[in-house]
Amino acid sequence: MKSFASDNYSGIHPQILDAIQHANKQHEVSYGVDYYTSKALEQFENIFGTVKVLYAFNGTGANIISLKCCILPFQAVICAETAHINSDECGAPTQNIGCSLLTLPTRDGKLTPELIKPLLSRIGNVHNTQPKVISISQSTELGTVYTLNELKILCNFAHENGLLVHLDGARISNAIASLGVSLKEATVDCGIDIMSFGGTKNGLMMGEAVLIFNDVLKENAPYFQKQTAQLFSKNRFIAAQFIALLTDNLWLKMAIHANRMAQLLAAETSKIPEVKITRNVDANAVFAIIPTYAIEKLQHKHHFYIWDEQTKELRWMCSFDTTEDEVLNFVRTLKELIR
Amino acid sequence: MKSFASDNYSGIHPQILDAIQHANKQHEVSYGVDYYTSKALEQFENIFGTVKVLYAFNGTGANIISLKCCILPFQAVICAETAHINSDECGAPTQNIGCSLLTLPTRDGKLTPELIKPLLSRIGNVHNTQPKVISISQSTELGTVYTLNELKILCNFAHENGLLVHLDGARISNAIASLGVSLKEATVDCGIDIMSFGGTKNGLMMGEAVLIFNDVLKENAPYFQKQTAQLFSKNRFIAAQFIALLTDNLWLKMAIHANRMAQLLAAETSKIPEVKITRNVDANAVFAIIPTYAIEKLQHKHHFYIWDEQTKELRWMCSFDTTEDEVLNFVRTLKELIR
């Protein structure tokens, strides 16, 4: 049975699986010198303009490659406390690069120049790690989405202060679906230097694309990818998935659907007086507080995670394959448990 | 057209692809807490007895995890100069662990106690990196295979001197096919502490299994896997491939076939007086020297790599999907080019 635990509980979208199957012909040159990888590059270029594209097996891999391109060990990544790189990667960026994370508490998972400014006093002080890159998640781990304006202000602030901007786009599709603008407008046009375009959480078997817009960051990237054990010998099978994902905006259709399911879930559960939706539902995540006695029983029927053990705030994730029936079913169970 | 360049030029075996397709149902708990991962564990236990199994996306990932389990940064890995970890991973083990590699020239890609002994004088000298693990490749990068006796002698030597033994099994299937013994006999029964069981080069879309036999190495392994960006959220799709690979000895059948094609290729080409087979053909690789004038033209028709730019020694790899016709075709072309 489908769950609301995570968008990585879902499987492979049928069109993506078809693409894998169709790529399974003949021999292909390995390590990305193949037809599919160059075709996928074309598609990315059609969307973003000039861009260097490298692939990673998973989000942690993509984040490490991206950050390796940006910083040296004495430098630091500025990120929200809730950032995946801080809370869910077992310290992988720090271990792989030697750099430090400067984490900031936020109200909604989003960074702002105001939050970051106090860290600028570190610059030039040899006793302090040196801020070099701002890493943001879009959509955030709290299900919120940066507006175009927020992105532009943040990128300008970064560049004016000699900082780069990295976008962890494990759920960039959901953010774009929410913003209703183009991928290009919401990334490179805002000033993003390097980003990941997530596939695993949006219907791929696995795979993330690292997209590099800033020329300075391009040269060493393939070596960082290789040293991070993310260079795939049979890369055609990641590339083919991305080709399918990018064709006819499949990525967007899936994300729009997942977001719509989250809206439905939030709308229906918020009608229950005992339920409090705790965060803006900008993308495919719903955060809520429900009567404590109902949590375990609800989890038993529909798997999901408790986001915050202190406050008992819950997280319900929708994914590309969540159906309206499943949402309504979930709401029905919740109502029954509360009554 | 199929090539003799590398066994990673090949695609996915149809039964493996079927397995991926069949695993693509419903939601599954992520990060390896799923039906397929536990079923694959059972199968590995049936083969090897008690074993801890972790997965990696590729061979470099599997090697890093394995070596991380074995050593601290002041310690060193003893390996052959030809070892993949030394020659083909862009320094990834060193970068990820901080450890050094102590590389030894060999005649045939195989390490022996005699070769290693001089390094033991380093032990206890604080100015020297400390040998801690012997890493061998089976089959080796030169297409040779350690005998059971060689493995036992090496493992005993290692353990008597406080060293561990890691086996890079990117092509372990080809070695087993060559030896005609069981997987267990040729690994844990010889004293191997930790190994990878390669899938990518033997018909999988991607995936390697890290098999840990030595109890001491088990505890921290999941953290090392996670920090190396090798923990797969949708792990069912690697596990399902291994289930198919292990079922009815598919892995062995494929390896036997690839080895047989290499035998055929060696037998037929060695009949040509101008061709010299330069290495024992124990597994699925054939190394040869042919008239220099023929190299480029042969490459043009059937892609392969020049192994050694100095000596113009060539490497021809066979894989699970190499056909007899393709081999004979290759031989025919070669004959025509030489005449």
Added chain:
Amino acid sequence: MKSFASDNYSGIHPQILDAIQHANKQHEVSYGVDYYTSKALEQFENIFGTVKVLYAFNGTGANIISLKCCILPFQAVICAETAHINSDECGAPTQNIGCSLLTLPTRDGKLTPELIKPLLSRIGNVHNTQPKVISISQSTELGTVYTLNELKILCNFAHENGLLVHLDGARISNAIASLGVSLKEATVDCGIDIMSFGGTKNGLMMGEAVLIFNDVLKENAPYFQKQTAQLFSKNRFIAAQFIALLTDNLWLKMAIHANRMAQLLAAETSKIPEVKITRNVDANAVFAIIPTYAIEKLQHKHHFYIWDEQTKELRWMCSFDTTEDEVLNFVRTLKELIR
């Protein structure tokens, strides 16, 4: 002119310099296999009982060695936000070890089980870095001192939860002078596993001793020292300084004096109504807030640092060579500037 900027602005105590001079005879075996190093070990053993002693050139070096002995890259150091390892070492522990720091805000620079407890939920979760060592500074960077009772409670809490305790003792002498107990009582007897005994900030030209009490941490320590570039070829010249420091409790006499000067400074300045002493003066540091208009002028006559640029809290450090006259002189200047 002497300043109140830092105890590392001071020079070498005459008896320490004499000791260097006296050790400058003949040749000595290098890398710590010399008369002075073994004599210093004896003295440390007289004070602490069984202990492994290694030396470092500076505090950062001592902290890196100590933490390297305690943790693996996927593990984390728990420390106060104000800890030197977090705020003043340019990320050196993280860069050298790959580990993460889990920093906690504190009221007074001191950690407690209550502050740490929420971090224990990370243990066993592969997505989180794993807490492994609690690092405390004694005296703290805020000039406060843990009581024996606080130390015991913290060490017990640590050990009950599988954690180690590291003590950054750059100013341990000042803490002991404040507590009025023996070095042993306040360290190993409380359960400290590993610590540094600071020399540089208490009259040495340079040098810190890493003292290892926990047997498990001893074996690899010399290699970690060497790899951190802290093994001194002419170690007799650090050892000789420690011999002098430990003889007739010179370390304690100096620390008592420095603490007394801080008490005097706090007592005299707190008589000025416009001055607010902001922290307990347990050791040799005085923290204060004075009228903003007086800061720069006071700094001009007596160098010191602004601790917190936001609140304009100042830090005045006393050292072994601060005189009563200098303190009273400083107070006089301050009074004049305020009036």
Added chain:
Amino acid sequence: MKSFASDNYSGIHPQILDAIQHANKQHEVSYGVDYYTSKALEQFENIFGTVKVLYAFNGTGANIISLKCCILPFQAVICAETAHINSDECGAPTQNIGCSLLTLPTRDGKLTPELIKPLLSRIGNVHNTQPKVISISQSTELGTVYTLNELKILCNFAHENGLLVHLDGARISNAIASLGVSLKEATVDCGIDIMSFGGTKNGLMMGEAVLIFNDVLKENAPYFQKQTAQLFSKNRFIAAQFIALLTDNLWLKMAIHANRMAQLLAAETSKIPEVKITRNVDANAVFAIIPTYAIEKLQHKHHFYIWDEQTKELRWMCSFDTTEDEVLNFVRTLKELIR
């Protein structure tokens, strides 16, 4: 009694010790913002022209800082197998930087373009670590000295191929004494990008200077120094030593003397028919093979090391304080033992 074991068995030259004593006045701003550090910089600039100078506590520290300035983790250091960074630093450069060492066997400890050329084929191949810096020792660990011409040819070769040149100058003074040219002529004028100027092995209590000539390498150097735990709070005490060392060419006088003692030792021992001097005696080291039965007895009276356990080649080091009497005494003992 003085030994021939190592030039780091010696103590502090009296004028150096005096300098430490004279610097021990008043308070000084810490971390190198002091009178002595800026005076030493002036002296280095007088010798070398424009140069950035940083200090390290020991040779390993200086080498790590220097190499950190030159390379990224996926890049590699080319060095002789006999290089200190390869054989005597417990893998510290590799551990601290993550980079690999590409070691080359040499006849005399010296690298040449011919030896290095085969490594250039790695450049641009993502599977290989990328050569980036050539590290040479001057004088070498085998007591030989690169000529000006050899240095120029090597540096030109490096720069033409996009490589940097690092000079490990732990014994640069002995090399200059041997060459009879100026420091500048033999380093920056030949094209050296970054080097260490060794003090510890030439009469300092401790201290090495990292000299950076290549502008590109200067910017990040202070952070690398700090993160390597080599930034000395009381830096005046290293700087003061260097001031004395550089004044009136004390460094050169000491080195000339040590070299002369090595010449005497080689000349006298080579008169003994059973003794074979095995290396050119360009600097302060003598390598020799003597009758095996005499080794242990000779060591007993005059400590020295067996350089090569296989061949029983011995190393005899002279230092600034070795006297003619001691050399002749040594020769006499040797003669007696052989007869």
